Amino acid sequence: MLGLFKSPRISIDLGTVNTLIYFNNKLALDEPSVVAVRDTPGSREKTVIAVGKEAKLMLGRTPGSIEAIRPMKDGVIADFSITKNMLQHFIKQVLHSGFFTPSPYVLICVPYGATQVERRAIKESAVEAGAKDVFLIDEPIAAALGAGMDISQSSGCMVIDIGGGTSEIAIMSLNGVVYADSLRVAGDAFNEEIVKLVRAKHKIIIGENTAEKIKEEIGSAFKTSTVKQRTYVGRGIASGLPEKFIMTNIQVLEALTIPLNALISAIRVALEKTPPELSSDIAENGVMLTGGGALLSGLDLLIKDKTNLDVHVAENPLGCVARGGSIALDLINKQHMAFLSAE
Ligand SMILES: Nc1ncnc2c1ncn2[C@@H]1O[C@H](COP(=O)(O)OP(=O)(O)OP(=O)(O)O)[C@@H](O)[C@H]1O
Ligand SMILES: [Mg+2]
Numbered sequence: 001m002l003g004l005f006k007s008p009r010i011s012i013d014l015g016t017v018n019t020l021i022y023f024n025n026k027l028a029l030d031e032p033s034v035v036a037v038r039d040t041p042g043s044r045e046k047t048v049i050a051v052g053k054e055a056k057l058m059l060g061r062t063p064g065s066i067e068a069i070r071p072m073k074d075g076v077i078a079d080f081s082i083t084k085n086m087l088q089h090f091i092k093q094v095l096h097s098g099f100f101t102p103s104p105y106v107l108i109c110v111p112y113g114a115t116q117v118e119r120r121a122i123k124e125s126a127v128e129a130g131a132k133d134v135f136l137i138d139e140p141i142a143a144a145l146g147a148g149m150d151i152s153q154s155s156g157c158m159v160i161d162i163g164g165g166t167s168e169i170a171i172m173s174l175n176g177v178v179y180a181d182s183l184r185v186a187g188d189a190f191n192e193e194i195v196k197l198v199r200a201k202h203k204i205i206i207g208e209n210t211a212e213k214i215k216e217e218i219g220s221a222f223k224t225s226t227v228k229q230r231t232y233v234g235r236g237i238a239s240g241l242p243e244k245f246i247m248t249n250i251q252v253l254e255a256l257t258i259p260l261n262a263l264i265s266a267i268r269v270a271l272e273k274t275p276p277e278l279s280s281d282i283a284e285n286g287v288m289l290t291g292g293g294a295l296l297s298g299l300d301l302l303i304k305d306k307t308n309l310d311v312h313v314a315e316n317p318l319g320c321v322a323r324g325g326s327i328a329l330d331l332i333n334k335q336h337m338a339f340l341s342a343e
C-alpha cells in the first residue's frame with residue numbers, strides 16, 4: 001500500500017456519455033465516451049479511427065464504412081472490445097502527458113448495479129492498459145465524496161446522480177450504501193423524448209446532438225412563467241429538406257414528463273424504503289444532485305416540490321464522480337476503506 005504514494009494515481013469515471021480522469025488529484029481528461037471505427041478488410045475486428053471529441057463530431061454524420069459508437073449504454077458496457085480500446089486510449093493519453101511514468105494505480109467508478117462479470121471486464125481492460133493495481137468504487141459513493149459530503153458518519157445522506165444512461169439514487173451512512181436503485185432513465189432518455197416530440201409536433205426529424213442542445217439551452221423540468229424559445233433546424237418529414245422550427249421550454253417540459261415522473265417515483269420508493277432514523281437525517285440534510293442531468297433547469301425545484309426535501313445541486317456536477325474517486329484513492333491509506341474492492 002505504501003507504493004500507492006509513489007506511483008501515479010488515476011481515478012476514472014467511465015460514463016455512458018463522458019469519461020473523466022483525475023491524475024494525481026488533478027483533472028487530466030474530459031472527453032465524450034465515443035469511438036469512431038471503420039471495418040477492417042478481411043477481419044471481423046474494427047479499426048479505431050478516432051476517440052473522444054473528434055469521434056463525437058462524427059455521431060450521426062458518418063459515411064457507410066465508418067461508424068461512431070458509444071460503447072457504453074445504459075451505464076454498462078454494450079460493446080466490450082471498443083470500451084477496452086477507448087479506456088486504453090484515454091489512460092495512455094493521460095500518462096503520455098508526463099515523461100516516463102511507472103505503472104499507475106487505477107480506480108474506476110462503476111455503476112452500483114454493475115454485475116460481477118462487468119466489474120471484472122472493466123478491471124481487465126485497465127490492467128491491459130498498464131495499470132499496476134485496479135480498484136473499483138461504486139458510483140454513488142464516489143459521487144457523494146466528490147460533492148464534498150462526509151459519508152463516514154452514521155448520519156444518513158442521499159445522493160441522486162443523473163448521468164446519461166442511468167440515474168442512481170443512493171442512501172449512505174458509515175461509508176456504505178444502505179439503499180440504492182439504478183434506473184435507466186437519465187439524459188439519453190430525455191434526449192430521446194425530445195426527438196419524439198419534435199417529430200410528432202413539428203413533423204421534423206432531429207438527431208441526438210440537436211436534442212441535447214435543445215435540452216441544455218431551453219430545457220426545463222418545472223413549470224415556470226418565463227417563456228424561453230429558440231429556433232432549431234431539422235429535416236422535414238414530408239419535404240425531406242432542412243426546415244426551421246421553434247421550440248419552447250414548455251414543449252421540452254411536455255416531452256420530459258414521462259421520464260421525470262419515473263425519476264420522481266424512484267426517489268419516492270427510495271425514501272419509503274429508508275430506515276426511519278436515516279429518513280429523518282435526510283429530511284435534515286437534504287438531497288445532493290450530481291451528474292450532468294443535475295444541470296437540467298428546474299430539476300431541483302421539481303424534486304423539492306414532489307418530496308418536500310431540500311435539494312442541493314453539487315458544484316460542478318459533471319465532475320463529482322471522478323473527483324470523488326480521486327478523494328477515495330487518497331483515503332485508502334488513512335482509513336479502512338470498506339467501499340473499495342480490489343477483487
Ligand atoms: N445544462 C444541461 N442541462 C441538461 N442536461 C445536461 C446539461 N449538461 C449536460 N447534461 C446532460 O448530462 C448527461 C451527461 O452527464 P454525465 O457526464 O454525468 O453522464 P455519464 O456519467 O457519462 O453517464 P452515466 O453516469 O449514466 O454513465 C448528458 O445526457 C447531457 O445531456
Ligand atoms: Mg456518471
